[in-house]
Amino acid sequence: MTTTAPDTRGCEAVFDAALAADERIEPRDWMPDAYRATLVRQMAQHAHSEIIGMQPEANWITRAPSLRRKAILMAKVQDEAGHGLYLYSAAETLGTGRDELLDKLHSGRQKYSSIFNYPTLTWADVGAIGWLVDGAAITNQVPLCRCSYGPYARAMVRICKEESFHQRQGYELLLTLSRGTEAQHAMAQDAVNRWWWPSLMMFGPPDDESAHSAQSMAWKIKRHSNDELRRRFVDICVPQAESLGLTLPDPDLRWNEESGHHDFGPIDWDEFHEVLRGNGPCNDQRIGQRRRAHEEGAWVREAAAAHARKHGGTAREAQV
Amino acid sequence: MTTTPQGAPSASAPEATAPQSGSAVPVGAALALGDDALVLSHRLGEWAGHAPVLEEEVALANIALDLLGQARVLLSLVGDEDELAYLREERAFRNVQLVEQPNGDFAHTIARQLYFSTYQELLYGRLAAGDGPFAPLARKAVKEVAYHRDHAEQWTLRLGDGTEESHRRMQTALTALWRCTGELFEPVDGLGLDTAALHEGWLALVSRTVEQAGLTLPTGPRSDGWSAGAGRQGIHTEPFGRMLAEMQHLHRSHPGASW
Ligand SMILES: [Fe+2]
Numbered sequence: 001m002t003t004t005a006p007d008t009r010g011c012e013a014v015f016d017a018a019l020a021a022d023e024r025i026e027p028r029d030w031m032p033d034a035y036r037a038t039l040v041r042q043m044a045q046h047a048h049s050e051i052i053g054m055q056p057e058a059n060w061i062t063r064a065p066s067l068r069r070k071a072i073l074m075a076k077v078q079d080e081a082g083h084g085l086y087l088y089s090a091a092e093t094l095g096t097g098r099d100e101l102l103d104k105l106h107s108g109r110q111k112y113s114s115i116f117n118y119p120t121l122t123w124a125d126v127g128a129i130g131w132l133v134d135g136a137a138i139t140n141q142v143p144l145c146r147c148s149y150g151p152y153a154r155a156m157v158r159i160c161k162e163e164s165f166h167q168r169q170g171y172e173l174l175l176t177l178s179r180g181t182e183a184q185h186a187m188a189q190d191a192v193n194r195w196w197w198p199s200l201m202m203f204g205p206p207d208d209e210s211a212h213s214a215q216s217m218a219w220k221i222k223r224h225s226n227d228e229l230r231r232r233f234v235d236i237c238v239p240q241a242e243s244l245g246l247t248l249p250d251p252d253l254r255w256n257e258e259s260g261h262h263d264f265g266p267i268d269w270d271e272f273h274e275v276l277r278g279n280g281p282c283n284d285q286r287i288g289q290r291r292r293a294h295e296e297g298a299w300v301r302e303a304a305a306a307h308a309r310k311h312g313g314t315a316r317e318a319q320v
Numbered sequence: 321m322t323t324t325p326q327g328a329p330s331a332s333a334p335e336a337t338a339p340q341s342g343s344a345v346p347v348g349a350a351l352a353l354g355d356d357a358l359v360l361s362h363r364l365g366e367w368a369g370h371a372p373v374l375e376e377e378v379a380l381a382n383i384a385l386d387l388l389g390q391a392r393v394l395l396s397l398v399g400d401e402d403e404l405a406y407l408r409e410e411r412a413f414r415n416v417q418l419v420e421q422p423n424g425d426f427a428h429t430i431a432r433q434l435y436f437s438t439y440q441e442l443l444y445g446r447l448a449a450g451d452g453p454f455a456p457l458a459r460k461a462v463k464e465v466a467y468h469r470d471h472a473e474q475w476t477l478r479l480g481d482g483t484e485e486s487h488r489r490m491q492t493a494l495t496a497l498w499r500c501t502g503e504l505f506e507p508v509d510g511l512g513l514d515t516a517a518l519h520e521g522w523l524a525l526v527s528r529t530v531e532q533a534g535l536t537l538p539t540g541p542r543s544d545g546w547s548a549g550a551g552r553q554g555i556h557t558e559p560f561g562r563m564l565a566e567m568q569h570l571h572r573s574h575p576g577a578s579w
Pocket residue numbers: 050079080083159163
């Protein structure tokens with residue numbers, strides 16, 4: 001960040017004042033380089049999570065056990081692709097194109113949410129992902145609707161609306177299983193057992209270890225700490241699990257009258273860091289499928305671009 | 321398993337259950353149209369997470385969802401949609417072989433879309449104009465299918481015109497699937513359509529697009545013997561059995577369960 005030139009200092013004052021007044025920063029506004037870089041990194045990681053997140057659920061489209069569920073699931077996976085599109089476009093407003101970001105994803109230089117490195121083993125996992133993973137995403141993302149960067153905040157408003165559909169659909173799927181046959185109930189419980197702890201990890205490392213949190217809070221990109229959001233999520237889930245007739249796999253989970261929140265057991269941060277390092281059950285599979293789809297689609301994108309050039313359009317127009 | 325004309329007892333239900341509405345719905349025709357939509361929707365659903373570009377994840381899913389919606393309406397006219405989809409054996413399915421063809425590369429999927437959506441738009445257009453039992457569905461679906469055809473035509477143009485490789489792949493796909501197109505114009509009992517006129521309209525539209533794309537309309541056999549396919553009679557291809565195995569497995573593993 002260069003702050004010595006007097007005009008930049010003036011700009012910075014305007015930027016700071018806008019933040020202080022809770023105004024939105026827009027693409028043409030001056031912003032510190034580090035603010036821009038942080039946003040691009042976060043929006044890219046978010047976009048990557050949307051498109052990698054399609055895989056574990058798409059895994060069940062061809063096996064969905066009723067046509068109604070099949071339609072819901074296909075629409076959900078489609079929504080996630082749409083979320084990816086909104087977010088890559090939002091990142092593009094800061095001058096970083098989708099192709100460049102995809103390259104970084106494919107080469108491992110940018111990350112996506114670790115939650116998608118766990119496998120979907122049964123149909124109930126589709127429900128557990130909707131209820132817990134989309135649920136955690138909402139808890140994380142609702143505050144982002146007030147994020148200081150305009151295009152990101154506006155993308156999040158649309159996305160959060162759809163995520164809350166996904167969350168309700170997942171809950172309803174699990175409820176049907178829980179109240180179904182013995183085998184269906186067991187399937188639902190097993191899925192919740194496997195997805196509960198990874199969902200809590202979605203909020204990121206504890207506050208005292210979170211690398212980027214403080215600066216992001218100051219820039220009003222982030223509004224609440226990881227631990228605060230995690231606690232909020234647990235408080236929401238406990239009564240919902242009860243209504244579902246399912247248990248959460250944590251013997252230490254109990255209401256704390258004093259704090260007005262639930263206490264919960266210790267999170268296995270070793271597992272979190274292992275998955276983050278690439279050693280989760282599906283890291284290679286997920287990124288492998290993404291790369292393969294991209295490589296196998298290269299001739300299609302090249303053809304669209306070549307056709308557009310011949311007819312005076314742009315490649316991006318050709319793809320829509 | 322594939323030699324019984326009907327599947328499990330419940331699978332022969334369409335013939336046994338009376339249509340829910342008062343007007344007589346021709347069961348064979350409802351299954352033919354419904355199965356076409358159901359099976360093609362399933363194949364398109366296999367693209368999820370594998371499409372060449374993010375916009376196509378959205379577009380292919382859109383088309384798959386439209387088709388699934390049509391299938392649900394059509395199958396529900398003559399029985400329980402899930403029983404029909406999940407409990408019939410392969411030989412009881414009435415879809416044309418074109419829609420069950422594996423996705424192949426993107427060009428194959430586009431060629432399949434071009435051939436089928438052109439047929440389906442013309443078919444629904446005619447049904448929508450009448451007052452038969454399929455008219456209400458056709459009136460709604462013909463708009464969806466017009467979009468499907470536009471999507472397929474745009475991509476046929478891009479791929480035919482784009483690069484040497486895309487041109488070659490698109491031509492290969494058009495040629496490979498050509499043999500499955502004759503079956504589209506075999507009469508279906510209960511639809512009362514002039515299939516010769518349908519074919520004429522189809523040929524005109526497909527030829528126009530293929531020519532515009534700088535491609536060549538294939539010339540192989542397509543209307544006699546095995547080349548015509550026999551999906552309407554319940555004769556399918558080997559990959560279709562595997563497709564159904566995957567589609568039906570979970571539902572069949574929990575008899576009587578609701579989802
Ligand atoms: Fe999403």
